[in-house]
Amino acid sequence: MILRETGVDLERLEEIGRRLAQVLRPGDVVLLFGPLGAGKTTLIRVVARALGVTDTVRSPSFTIANIYSGAVTVNHLDLYRLEGIEAEDALALEEYLTADAVVLIEWPEAGRDRLEEPTFEIHLEHESLQTRSVRVEAGSEAGAARWAAADPGEGGL
Ligand SMILES: Nc1ncnc2c1ncn2[C@@H]1O[C@H](COP(=O)(O)OP(=O)(O)O)[C@@H](O)[C@H]1O
Ligand SMILES: [Mg+2]
Numbered sequence: 001m002i003l004r005e006t007g008v009d010l011e012r013l014e015e016i017g018r019r020l021a022q023v024l025r026p027g028d029v030v031l032l033f034g035p036l037g038a039g040k041t042t043l044i045r046v047v048a049r050a051l052g053v054t055d056t057v058r059s060p061s062f063t064i065a066n067i068y069s070g071a072v073t074v075n076h077l078d079l080y081r082l083e084g085i086e087a088e089d090a091l092a093l094e095e096y097l098t099a100d101a102v103v104l105i106e107w108p109e110a111g112r113d114r115l116e117e118p119t120f121e122i123h124l125e126h127e128s129l130q131t132r133s134v135r136v137e138a139g140s141e142a143g144a145a146r147w148a149a150a151d152p153g154e155g156g157l
């Protein structure tokens with residue numbers, strides 16, 4: 001576990017997202033867990049903005065992914081509508097998991113057995129209308145080390 005925080009308001013979520021963006025590199029995969037309205041899309045928007053994306057960031061609705069171009073390419077996936085990953089979706093999924101993009105995946109449950117160990121996992125839970133609890137975990141020692149090595153910036157992150 002690299003971060004566990006309660007009482008996270010929007011402003012704090014933005015700090016966390018910007019910190020995450022500093023640490024991310026092409027080829028990284030971030031899984032975002034949490035119920036509807038927990039803030040998965042909101043956090044991805046912050047990360048994408050920090051990575052130089054100026055396109056509108058919203059969940060893909062007719063495909064499983066939106067691709068944004070910024071300082072790096074950002075692939076935004078949402079597997080909500082998938083029950084499980086069938087062959088066709090598996091192919092699509094693999095196309096988006098490329099080494100030249102930062103990949104952020106909402107509702108990753110359906111793809112769990114198709115996804116390798118992610119660089120980071122984010123778990124968001126509702127607390128109050130304006131606050132969330134946030135947990136960030138690294139999927140590997142390398143991810144944890146990268147997070148730890150980044151200069152502590154805003155709010156001691
Ligand atoms: N502390 C907070 N963190 C994240 N979202 C918040 C927070 N407080 C209020 N919100 C609002 O909750 C909603 C979260 O929606 P969204 O990011 O689409 O969730 P999800 O993608 O998890 O379904 C947004 O309207 C956002 O403005
Ligand atoms: Mg969403």
